[in-house]
Amino acid sequence: MFTGMIRLVALGAFAAAQLSSPAFAAGGGGGGGGGSGSTDPYGGAYSDQKPQPTYPKRPGTKATQKGKKQGNQSSIGDPAFAAGYRVAYDTIYERNDYAAAIAQLKSLGHDDHPNVANLIGYSYRKLGDYEQSQVWYERALQADPNHVLTWQYYGLWQLERGNREQALYHLDRIASICGTDCEEYRSLAAALDKPTGTALVY
Numbered sequence: 001m002f003t004g005m006i007r008l009v010a011l012g013a014f015a016a017a018q019l020s021s022p023a024f025a026a027g028g029g030g031g032g033g034g035g036s037g038s039t040d041p042y043g044g045a046y047s048d049q050k051p052q053p054t055y056p057k058r059p060g061t062k063a064t065q066k067g068k069k070q071g072n073q074s075s076i077g078d079p080a081f082a083a084g085y086r087v088a089y090d091t092i093y094e095r096n097d098y099a100a101a102i103a104q105l106k107s108l109g110h111d112d113h114p115n116v117a118n119l120i121g122y123s124y125r126k127l128g129d130y131e132q133s134q135v136w137y138e139r140a141l142q143a144d145p146n147h148v149l150t151w152q153y154y155g156l157w158q159l160e161r162g163n164r165e166q167a168l169y170h171l172d173r174i175a176s177i178c179g180t181d182c183e184e185y186r187s188l189a190a191a192l193d194k195p196t197g198t199a200l201v202y
Contacts, residue, residue, distance in 0.1 A: 084108045098123040114144035148177045152184040159191055167192055
């Protein structure tokens with residue numbers, strides 16, 4: 001039994017090290033574009049670089065904090081959940097197979113986690129289903145009203161739908177969560193600076 005406990009502790013330490021590595025650093029989590037070439041680590045919703053995934057925390061832990069970019073997203077603590085989330089994330093950003101990603105994300109059994117709901121919303125948006133996309137963005141914000149990436153990507157959704165005033169509201173919400181210096185704020189602000197009717201490339 002003691003040996004089994006040591007193995008579990010070692011596995012937990014290994015998983016924690018993997019989740020804190022640069023490849024698993026907090027970042028996108030649901031909304032950036034695919035491809036390469038941008039220096040925006042979040043990808044924005046119209047940049048050419050895919051964002052780094054964000055992993056949801058275990059239930060009962062605080063999902064968001066004010067402050068640094070890395071601290072204002074939810075993260076995954078369960079290695080099996082993290083692995084499944086990563087598969088779905090790669091399905092979106094490596095294969096651009098949004099329908100398959102939606103099925104993968106839903107199969108995780110955490111539809112109401114803000115990171116999962118946000119990625120589902122993004123996938124529906126990429127499929128052109130704005131109605132379902134909105135449902136999932138709202139679901140993410142209901143789960144975590146301070147989920148800054150959802151405010152960013154939902155703000156871009158608002159712009160795509162011609163709702164500039166709503167996008168400005170989303171920008172204000174982002175500022176109240178992480179300030180005006182975070183990537184999420186800068187990404188949405190840059191999109192708002194584009195002339196009305198400009199197509200967002202993402």
